[in-house]
Amino acid sequence: xSPAPTPQLDAALPTRRDFLRTATAxxxxxxxxxxxxxxxxxxxxxxxxxxxxxxxxxxxxxxxSGHLKVLLGRPDTQVLAVCDVDRTRCEEGCRLAxxxxxxxxxxxxxxxxxxxxxxxxxxxxxxxxxxxxxxxDHWHSLLSIEAARAGxxxxxxxxxxxxxxxxxxxxxxxxRYARVFQTGxxxxxxxxxxxxxxxxxxxxxxxxxxxxxxxxxxxxxxxGASYVPLDPTLxxxxxxxxxxxxxxxxxxxxxxxxxxxxxxxxxGVVPWxxxxxxxxxxxxxxxxxxxxxxxxxxxxxxxxxVEIIHPASGEFPTLTCRYANGVLLHHVDHWGQVKDLYHxxxxxxxxxxxxxxxxxxxxxxxxxxxxxxxxxxxxxxxxEEMRLRTREVAIGSNNHHSNWIDCIRSRRQPSAHEEIGxxxxxxGHLVTLSFLLGRSLKWNPELEEFVGDExxxxxxxxxxxxxxxx
Numbered sequence: 001x002s003p004a005p006t007p008q009l010d011a012a013l014p015t016r017r018d019f020l021r022t023a024t025a026x027x028x029x030x031x032x033x034x035x036x037x038x039x040x041x042x043x044x045x046x047x048x049x050x051x052x053x054x055x056x057x058x059x060x061x062x063x064x065s066g067h068l069k070v071l072l073g074r075p076d077t078q079v080l081a082v083c084d085v086d087r088t089r090c091e092e093g094c095r096l097a098x099x100x101x102x103x104x105x106x107x108x109x110x111x112x113x114x115x116x117x118x119x120x121x122x123x124x125x126x127x128x129x130x131x132x133x134x135x136x137d138h139w140h141s142l143l144s145i146e147a148a149r150a151g152x153x154x155x156x157x158x159x160x161x162x163x164x165x166x167x168x169x170x171x172x173x174x175x176r177y178a179r180v181f182q183t184g185x186x187x188x189x190x191x192x193x194x195x196x197x198x199x200x201x202x203x204x205x206x207x208x209x210x211x212x213x214x215x216x217x218x219x220x221x222x223x224g225a226s227y228v229p230l231d232p233t234l235x236x237x238x239x240x241x242x243x244x245x246x247x248x249x250x251x252x253x254x255x256x257x258x259x260x261x262x263x264x265x266x267x268g269v270v271p272w273x274x275x276x277x278x279x280x281x282x283x284x285x286x287x288x289x290x291x292x293x294x295x296x297x298x299x300x301x302x303x304x305x306v307e308i309i310h311p312a313s314g315e316f317p318t319l320t321c322r323y324a325n326g327v328l329l330h331h332v333d334h335w336g337q338v339k340d341l342y343h344x345x346x347x348x349x350x351x352x353x354x355x356x357x358x359x360x361x362x363x364x365x366x367x368x369x370x371x372x373x374x375x376x377x378x379x380x381x382x383x384e385e386m387r388l389r390t391r392e393v394a395i396g397s398n399n400h401h402s403n404w405i406d407c408i409r410s411r412r413q414p415s416a417h418e419e420i421g422x423x424x425x426x427x428g429h430l431v432t433l434s435f436l437l438g439r440s441l442k443w444n445p446e447l448e449e450f451v452g453d454e455x456x457x458x459x460x461x462x463x464x465x466x467x468x469x470x
Contacts, residue, residue: 053408056081056128056152058119058143060089062266063157064134068093070401071132072100080128083116087242088264090115117244119143123150130180130408133157136272137279138252141166144181145173145470153180153408155401158288159280159425160418164448165461167422167429169470174418180407182414183421185292186400187355187370192393196359196368196375197297199386205361208298208327212338213290213357215319215331215431218281220274221260227435229276234258251468252277283428289355291427292416293368297359298327301420304427304445305329308434317341319431324445329357331431350376370395433459 055077057068064084071079078101082093097113104110116122122131123146130153133143141161147154154174160183161167174181187193200208217225222232236256239245245257255261261272273279295301305321318337321329330342335351335358338344344360345351351358353369366377374391377383383391400415407414416424426448433456434441442451450456464470 052076052078053129053405054078054080054127056083056116056122056125056131057093058083058122058131058133059135059139059157060084060086060093061134062269064089064132065093065266067132067134067155068096072097078110079113081114081116081122081125083119083122085117085244085247086240086262086264087115087117088240090117118247119146123147123152128152130154136248136270137162137284138277139250141170142251142464142468142470144170148173148177148179148181151177151179153404155182155184155404156421157184158292158421159283159428160421161425161429162280163459163461164426164429166470167425168448171418171422178411180404180411180414181418181421182400182404182407183416183418183424184400185289185416185421185424186398187289187395188293188296189398189400189403189415190370190393190395191397192375192388192390193293193356193368193370195386195388196366197293200297200359200361200366201299204363204382204386205359205366206363208359208361210328210330210342210344210360211294211298211357212330212332212335212342212344212360213287213294214334214354215282215287216333218274218285226274226281228432229274229279229281231276232274234260240264249277249465251464253465280425280428280432283425283432286354287428287431288424289370290357292420292424293356294329295423295427296420297357297368298323298325300325300327300423302423304423304443305430306443306445308430308441308443310434310438310440312438313440319434321427321431346378349378369393 055071057064057071057079060068060082068079071077079097082090082097084090094113094115098105101110105112122128131147133140133154133156135143137159140156140159144154144156144160160170188197215227217227220226220230220232221234223230235258237258239257243262248262249255255277261275261278270279270284273281273284300323306324307322309315309320309322311318316330318341319331332338338351338358339347345365350373351367352372355370356368358365358367364378364382366382367375370393375388375393404414430443437456441453441456444451
């Protein structure tokens with residue numbers, strides 16, 4: 001993902017390397033996992049079998065490697081299988097598991113980690129209680145639905161869908177099969193970000209007038225920079241040995257292999273996100289995180305906007321979403337536009353980072369971004385009023401996975417459950433469709449329909465390649 005920078009953007013947004021480091025830290029620093037149900041055979045004899053859970057990992061790219069590290073570090077979890085269509089990645093994951101559980105294996109209490117090519121084999125195993133899905137986006141909804149049908153609890157990376165219909169079907173399946181689902185929008189679970197959200201939600205800023213967040217162009221090979229994912233024609237290359245490319249493409253319309261989609265060593269967090277078949281550009285990279293934090297703070301995390309206002313309308317200089325409670329969510333190319341176009345904060349205000357937004361209300365303003373310094377606010381009295389233990393945003397100090405595991409035990413809904421995951425992704429899909437169509441849209445968040453716009457309504461879903469279907 002390589003946004004097209006402007007002079008202000010260079011100073012305000014992380015570089016690709018910064019983004020990679022931030023994303024890796026977010027996974028590598030994941031808070032303690034505490035999982036539980038049935039048939040576990042763990043590595044630590046101090047933890048009784050009833051307190052451990054067997055986990056299957058689906059997808060071992062960069063993010064998946066981070067999840068695997070966390071799971072292997074837990075005395076109350078045991079990884080029984082790693083599934084990846086890339087044999088190299090899969091076998092390396094199993095090797096790490098076998099090394100981690102070596103002592104238990106020598107004692108005869110561990111039977112080894114299975115290297116699996118096809119997710120259906122993993123889901124068919126009755127000894128696996130939960131799965132962590134860390135695949136490209138085009139698999140997220142389908143795999144989550146299949147896992148729920150198989151009786152597995154699910155942690156799925158964001159965004160949970162590539163279309164609005166996919167996300168709705170995922171939410172229905174999780175509820176139908178009574179599964180515990182958490183999506184990987186972990187920034188809401190960082191203590192200081194959560195405190196900011198609760199402050200805004202509780203009226204600390206008075207009435208929220210506007211929120212600002214980043215939406216930049218993504219660099220698309222051969223086609224240039226674009227606000228939306230595109231479908232470039234890339235030359236066919238020979239897939240690397242051990243990669244089942246047909247299964248990697250799976251439910252997406254088939255594209256011949258090109259290293260821009262997948263290669264070893266790992267090229268980055270989401271290299272394929274530029275392609276509409278596999279990813280969602282800004283939605284994949286950072287907007288799903290921002291949508292989750294913002295809609296949580298303004299009390300709209302299980303709803304959505306009622307209008308998406310394209311800049312061509314002349315009403316606002318950048319694409320804006322209007323909510324029924326009057327809040328305006330402005331999407332900007334870089335933080336400088338908040339000052340230059342909207343004059344929403346003082347010129348000396350420090351705005352930087354991703355994965356959240358800037359809230360502006362009757363009493364002042366406050367940030368919830370991550371990756372580029374502390375929480376900022378004005379006037380100064382707001383920070384004193386909040387009594388933050390720290391303004392520093394420590395990405396790894398979140399309880400997102402622990403919350404999922406605690407809910408597996410209690411059978412309650414996690415903090416970023418299926419409906420929240422769906423609505424966070426949907427916000428990005430709505431913005432994408434407005435950009436794609438080049439015009440404003442009216443949206444009914446209860447019915448999840450565009451009002452009087454059949455052309456837009458047809459874009460809420462798309463067909464999957466046979467034999468896959470939802």
